[in-house]
Amino acid sequence: MKNFILIFVLSLSAPFPAYAESPTVPADVQAKLLVKVAGFDRNFAVRAGDTAKILLLKKPGSAEGERFAGQAVEAFKQVGTLAGLPLDVQVMSAKPGPQVTKRCQDEKISIIFLAPGFSQADIQAFVSSMSDQNLLTVTSVPSLVDEGVVVGFDLVMGKPKILVNLGQARKQKVALTAGLLSLADVRNP
Amino acid sequence: MNQFISRFIFSGLYVFSLPLWAQSSESSSAPTEDLGDLESLLSEPVVSTASRYAESAQSAPATTWTITGDELRRFGVNTLAQALNFLSLGMWSEQGLDYAEAGTRGVLISGDYGAHFLVIMDGHMLNEQWDGSAYFDRVAALPLELIDRIELMLGPGSVLYGSNAMLGVIHIITKRAKDLNGVMIGVESEFISSLRTSVAAGKEITLRGSPLELLAELEFYGQQGPAQKFGPQDYGEDSVTGELRRFTRSKNGTGVWGGTIKKGRYAILPGGYLKAAWKDLTLSVRGLWTKRGNPTTTYGNFNDPKSFEQEQWWWGDLSYHANPSAMLELSARLYGDLYHYLERLPTRAAENCLEGQIEGCVYKLHGDAKWAGLELQSRLDWLTNGRLVTLLGVDSRVRRVASLENYKEWISKQNNIIQEYIHHEVAVGAYLEQTAQITSFWDINAGARLDYDQRFGVHVSPRAATAFSWPGDGTLKFIYSEAFRAPNAFESYYADPTWWVQSHDLKPEIVRSGEVVVEQKFGVHRILLGGFISQWSSLISEVSLDEDELEAARDEGLLVPSVEDASQYKNLAKMKNFGGNIGVQGSFLHHKLQYGVTTTLAKSRVYPTGKKKFERLRVSPRIFGNAHISYAHGEWWPTAALASFIMGSRLVDDSGFVPWTKAPTQWMLQATLEGPIPKVENLRYRLVGSYNLTKKTAYSVGPFASPYEGYNKQELTPYDQYRIMLGLQYLFEF
Numbered sequence: 014m015k016n017f018i019l020i021f022v023l024s025l026s027a028p029f030p031a032y033a034e035s036p037t038v039p040a041d042v043q044a045k046l047l048v049k050v051a052g053f054d055r056n057f058a059v060r061a062g063d064t065a066k067i068l069l070l071k072k073p074g075s076a077e078g079e080r081f082a083g084q085a086v087e088a089f090k091q092v093g094t095l096a097g098l099p100l101d102v103q104v105m106s107a108k109p110g111p112q113v114t115k116r117c118q119d120e121k122i123s124i125i126f127l128a129p130g131f132s133q134a135d136i137q138a139f140v141s142s143m144s145d146q147n148l149l150t151v152t153s154v155p156s157l158v159d160e161g162v163v164v165g166f167d168l169v170m171g172k173p174k175i176l177v178n179l180g181q182a183r184k185q186k187v188a189l190t191a192g193l194l195s196l197a198d199v200r201n202p
Numbered sequence: 203m204n205q206f207i208s209r210f211i212f213s214g215l216y217v218f219s220l221p222l223w224a225q226s227s228e229s230s231s232a233p234t235e236d237l238g239d240l241e242s243l244l245s246e247p248v249v250s251t252a253s254r255y256a257e258s259a260q261s262a263p264a265t266t267w268t269i270t271g272d273e274l275r276r277f278g279v280n281t282l283a284q285a286l287n288f289l290s291l292g293m294w295s296e297q298g299l300d301y302a303e304a305g306t307r308g309v310l311i312s313g314d315y316g317a318h319f320l321v322i323m324d325g326h327m328l329n330e331q332w333d334g335s336a337y338f339d340r341v342a343a344l345p346l347e348l349i350d351r352i353e354l355m356l357g358p359g360s361v362l363y364g365s366n367a368m369l370g371v372i373h374i375i376t377k378r379a380k381d382l383n384g385v386m387i388g389v390e391s392e393f394i395s396s397l398r399t400s401v402a403a404g405k406e407i408t409l410r411g412s413p414l415e416l417l418a419e420l421e422f423y424g425q426q427g428p429a430q431k432f433g434p435q436d437y438g439e440d441s442v443t444g445e446l447r448r449f450t451r452s453k454n455g456t457g458v459w460g461g462t463i464k465k466g467r468y469a470i471l472p473g474g475y476l477k478a479a480w481k482d483l484t485l486s487v488r489g490l491w492t493k494r495g496n497p498t499t500t501y502g503n504f505n506d507p508k509s510f511e512q513e514q515w516w517w518g519d520l521s522y523h524a525n526p527s528a529m530l531e532l533s534a535r536l537y538g539d540l541y542h543y544l545e546r547l548p549t550r551a552a553e554n555c556l557e558g559q560i561e562g563c564v565y566k567l568h569g570d571a572k573w574a575g576l577e578l579q580s581r582l583d584w585l586t587n588g589r590l591v592t593l594l595g596v597d598s599r600v601r602r603v604a605s606l607e608n609y610k611e612w613i614s615k616q617n618n619i620i621q622e623y624i625h626h627e628v629a630v631g632a633y634l635e636q637t638a639q640i641t642s643f644w645d646i647n648a649g650a651r652l653d654y655d656q657r658f659g660v661h662v663s664p665r666a667a668t669a670f671s672w673p674g675d676g677t678l679k680f681i682y683s684e685a686f687r688a689p690n691a692f693e694s695y696y697a698d699p700t701w702w703v704q705s706h707d708l709k710p711e712i713v714r715s716g717e718v719v720v721e722q723k724f725g726v727h728r729i730l731l732g733g734f735i736s737q738w739s740s741l742i743s744e745v746s747l748d749e750d751e752l753e754a755a756r757d758e759g760l761l762v763p764s765v766e767d768a769s770q771y772k773n774l775a776k777m778k779n780f781g782g783n784i785g786v787q788g789s790f791l792h793h794k795l796q797y798g799v800t801t802t803l804a805k806s807r808v809y810p811t812g813k814k815k816f817e818r819l820r821v822s823p824r825i826f827g828n829a830h831i832s833y834a835h836g837e838w839w840p841t842a843a844l845a846s847f848i849m850g851s852r853l854v855d856d857s858g859f860v861p862w863t864k865a866p867t868q869w870m871l872q873a874t875l876e877g878p879i880p881k882v883e884n885l886r887y888r889l890v891g892s893y894n895l896t897k898k899t900a901y902s903v904g905p906f907a908s909p910y911e912g913y914n915k916q917e918l919t920p921y922d923q924y925r926i927m928l929g930l931q932y933l934f935e936f
Contacts (some may be wrong), residue, residue, distance in 0.1 A: 034413075037257050038248060041588060047239040079528035083586035090640045156413075168256075170246045170270035171351040173373075192235035195792065196244060 033075070033130050036153040037168035040081045044088035046166055046173060047151050051124055052096035053193035056186055060147055061123040065095035069104045070113060075130025080155055082128045109139030117148060127152045127158045127162065136160045140181065147186040158200055163187050167198070174198055221874050238725040242675055245726045245788075251322075251353040251373040253647070254593065255361050255581065260677045263637075263647040263667035265356040265719050265732055267291040267785065271349045271377070276832050277845045278874035278890030278927065280390075280398075282321075282372065283338040285352060287828060288845035288872060291730065291785040291800040292356045293370065294826050295338050296849075298901045299430070299919050300469060300494060302339040305822055306356055307370040307734055308804020309779050311741075312821040313854045318687055318711075320367035322360060323374040324477065324486050326519045330541045332571035334690045336366070338883065341492050341513070343473040345419040347386055347402035347931075357715050357734065358685030361649045364597065364631045365688040365921055368713045368738075376477060379404035379415035380423065384936050390888070391931030396425040396469075398929075402483040405936055415479040423471040425494075427462070430920055432498060433460015435904045441553045443560060448550035449504045453561075455550070459504055459905050466497030466505035482523045490515045498919070500905045501565065502547030511728060512544045526539050530579040538574035543567075544568035547611075555609055556620070562612035568605060571691070575599035593635040593649070601627045603691040607698075629655040629688075635665075645669045653686070657694050661686050661710050675723035679887045686710035693742055693771045699762050703747065703755045705771040713738045727788030735805075738777035743810065745772045777819065779806040794834050801827035818862070821900045823850040832874075840877030848868065854900045861918045865900035890927040897921060 032176055036043065042186075051057055051065070069085060071078035082104055089102045103120065107113055109131070117125065125148060136152075140161030152158060155167035158176040163185055165176040175193070180201035182189060189197075252262035259266050269289045279285045283302035284297035295304045296312075303310055304319060311318050317334035320327065323344075329336045336342075352374050359367035382404025390398045400421040407414050427727040438457045440447040446457035473490040493512045496502065502509040517539040524532045549555065550562035579595035607621040635649030650664040665683040689708040697704035715736040722729050747755065747768050755761045761768055781804030789796045806819035832843035849868045879885040898918035906916060 040256065042243070042248065042258055046240075046243055049243060051238070053235070076525040076528045076530075080525070080531075080583055080586050083528065083551040083583070087587035088590060103247075110220070143719070168248055169381075171249065171268045172270075172271055173244050173246070173248065175244070192234055192237050193240070196237065196240065 020081075033077075033132050034071075034154045034156055035077060036081065036129050036166075037155060037172050038153075038166045040084035040153070041088035042173055043153055043166050044085045046093060047124070047126060047164075048089070048092050048095045048100070048191065050151075050164055050175060051149060051192045052187075054149055055188040055190060056147070057096055057123065057149070059160055060149075060186075061098055062121060063098065064101050064121075065098040065124070066101045066103065066120060066122045067095075067124045067126055068111065068113070068117060068120070069102055069126045071106050071128040072093065072108065072130035073106050075128070078128035078130030084129070085126065085153075105142060108135055109142065111142070113139075114142055114146065117146070118186070122148070124151060125147045127154075127157070129153050131157070133157075136162065143181075144184045149187050150181075150185065164199065169198075174202060207840070225255075233306075241726045242300070242723050245302045245728065246675075246723070248373075248778070249353050251355045251359075251371055253466075253637070254579070254595075255743065257353075260671065260675070260721055261645065261669065262355075263665065263669070263679070263681060264359070264683070265292070265681075265717065265730070267354045267356070267677075269352045269354070270328045271351060274346065274349060274352075275888070276834075276841055276876060277830060277843045277874075278872055278873065278888065278892070280346065280927075281339050282342055282352075282374075284345060284872075285871065286338065286354075287847040288830055289798070289828065290354055291370075291920045292732075292783045292802050293354060294802075294823075294847070294849060296821055296833070296900055297339075297921065298899060299498060299903075300339065300425075300467065301341070302337075303821065304338045304369070307736070307739075307779065307783065307802060308781050308806050308822055308824065308826075309369060309777070309819065310822045311369075317366055317690065318368045319370055319372060320363050320365075321374070322363075323488075323890065324376055324519070325521065325535065326358075326486060326488075326517060326537060328374075330515065330543075330571055331539070331573045331601050332541060332543065332569040332605070334366055334687065334814060338636075340425070340469060340471060341494060343421070343423070343471050343490050343492065344374060345376065345400075345421065346401070347388065347400055347476045348376040348382070348404075348419050348477075350375050351600075357681070357736070358665070358683040358713050360653075360685035361651050361665035361683060362593075362595075362633055362635065364653050364663075364685060365655075365710070366385060366649060368685040368687050368711065376475075377404065379406045379417045382417065385934040386931060387934075388931040389930060390927055392425075392925050392927045395428045396423065398423045401832045409480055412481050415477075417477040418475065420474045421472070423469065425467075425469040427467055429462050429464040430467070430922070431460075431462050432504075433458065433917065435459045435906050435917065437905045440551055447553070450560065451503055451506065451548070451550060453550070459500070461505060463497040463505040465507050465595045466495045466509060468492040468507065484521045484534065487519050488515070496547065498903050500548060502549045506548055508546065508548050510546055512546070514540075514542045516540045518664050528586045529583055529598065533579045535573075535577040535579075537577075538885060539572065541571045543569035555611075556618055559609060559611050559618075563618075564610040564612065566606075566608045566610065568608075569691070570604040571601060571880075573599055573601040589639040590635045593637075594633070596630065596632045598630045599628070601625075603627065605691065605695070612909060620700075621696065621698055625695060627656045627659075627693070628651070629638075643671045645671075653688075655688050657689050658708065658710050661712075671814060677719075677721045678849060679717075679719040679721075681717045681719070682715070684712065684714050686712050689742060689771070696771075699760065700751050700765060701761075701768050703760050703768055704750075708771060709740050709743060709773050711738070711741050711773070725788075726793070728786070730785040732784075733780075733781070733782040735780040736778070738775075738779070740773035741775035741777065741808075742771050742773055743775045744769050745774055774810070774812045776809040777806060778809075778816075779804060779819075781805060795831070796834075797829075797831045799827070799829045801825070818853055820853040821865075822857050823852045825850040838878055840875045843874040843876070845872045845874075852900050854902050854916065863902070863918075865918060866896055867896060868899075868921075869895040871895070879930075884933045886931045886933075888927075888929040888931070890929075891924070892926075893924045894921040897923065 152162040158165035175197040207738040246257040252264040316336035321336040355371040359371040446455040448455035521535040545567040555563035577597040633651035717734040720730040783802040785800040787798035807816040826849040830845040834841040
């Protein structure tokens, strides 16, 4: 009991990082949804080639991001494939920026999945660097869709909901089908 | 029974006849994409009640069912009782005159004031700590406009929640501020007996660079009537005065109980709720004041507006969540409640009063509870991949409970306090839950909670569950769980030297339950089949003392020497219950058409003395179920919804009549039209009509609720046969 209270008090005394919102949908459910959603991108097959590569980006030092990434990777392992292609999930601990963009180009990454922990400022810089890229970006935190991430997942009345930033999707050459958009909450049309 | 079956089949056919043509029209214009798997994932509820963290309902180690805020509005639901009847699986409510009791899987313990359920709102317990009561009717004063969803967890839930969670856990979860993003003003009236006004607001602002979410609601509900006719029941003489008994304030008694009630039937209810979330902190505060008339009590005057129950309740809850490492999550919750209850029963009948109070008296029962607690919880994801997780928590609470009973003489106003106590108590619960994903298709979950309470000592509540899933969204679960209810303050401390001996060694009531659940999804359609069995023991019941016990109590000074009959609470009764339930829900036409059907069959036997002789459980049907369907065309068209609830016959409460009196099969229908007012942006209406095909409830009323010499007829409380409600709601968007 004493150790428990000690850990709790120590965590309170630690300096507050810039606030980052938490996801509302469990990591395993998000991973399964992402795999399905990506299959409804008409440009995905061309973008992916013979392997569906996902870069799971976590913020350095974010405990929540670290945990989310681990749970998502486990769920991706159980799914195994995406749109009929073998799934290759790579985890990278970095802030969005040129380093990430270069890796995506070098490794032919087709999806970037952002773990929780990134602030709005991180995402704003990330979105502007993505505008000319041919890439599907997905966030685990629903509010970041309004900041420019193409797809996110929210919990509405106890059920998962897909959020789509359609304007950003066009910039990033993501062509989601009408059927999928009919199931989603579309922002920035 | 035949009538019940035919009505239920009719309801089911009605529900399914519409989708049959809807499905064919859907097929003819079906899109070429196969969205089935994705829609299936999107239709899977995410629940947080069973394990105290978010998980899909299929993974949860319990049978869960979710009712959304949209469904509450769509089907014209205004109370938790209506939500259980029209929209739940396995739970139901039995309605009295203006109060409701609830049960699960064929078990309803009448007269428990909801104490065998644990009701929570945003993690805060809504069972008060004096009597353990929870409410299902208007008095619960739920902030309807703020409800995002209600999660129902069927069966024992003490493993993570402690006392009261025997029949289930009902968790009301409110929205986030951005889900409302404006100020919503509403007014609703049930013609012509009630009016409800509400102001709800949600707004997200920025505080020190981080979002601050504010969500609030103020509401007022007032009811008068409607009128109902009772009796006449020819009671005769007052046993103390020998004159015709008085049932009203008049000095001249008629000996007859009954008449038309209206002025004595009322409710007033202002209340408010505020939730603020900033970074990892969440604060919620609630205030509530209720007063409702008690016009048909036989301990007070008939239809007397000054015969009422009144409650005041304030509570606050502050929680904090932290992520110190990838493996560890911590949370802390500090809470406090102030609760006061008053029951006031004026009576001109001398036989209801103390010796010497010939002109009558005003009986007052005060109940008071103040409590505060701190709950600390940690969640360890050992492999940081969700496959091996330990939940560890401790909830410690201090309580002050007090009560006072007063018989104030009618003429002189002299107080006569016959029972008074104040107790300070401590209760601590520590819980542990371990989950393990053995393979991609096999999960196990085991846990236990140890509770210490000054009222009963120590008790352990375990749970074990395992789930197997298969490709195509199917799951098979096996669950064993136990729960308990601590003796409440009244049961533990009440004493009256004229007729009641305090119980000093009451133990908790216990339920042990096993269940098997199969769930299968077909795209957006979900079918759940379950079987259950439960054993209840140590049920607290009122027991008459035998001669030896009476003599011992008199010797100890616990009873006055002249007393020849007295009672005491004891852990004596047992109960067995088993049955099954089926639930089907889904949608067609891209979710425009939504439907649900549930049925529960159960058999319950109660052993009042704990020995072999058993009885059928009162106020509990052997079969009940509901069916609902709604169609939302969109644009300016209204959403049309129809809900139906059917409950088989059941024994009435407090019946000592031979043979037992049965309440007839009940069938309720509720139709709702809800939609925007054309050409007036942000203004919506809701028109609800409900009809009870049955006239009588399962509750007896009047002085002849129990057998009386020469009188063998039992009167049952009538239902309000029909209600029509019209509401308007305007949203000022930010």
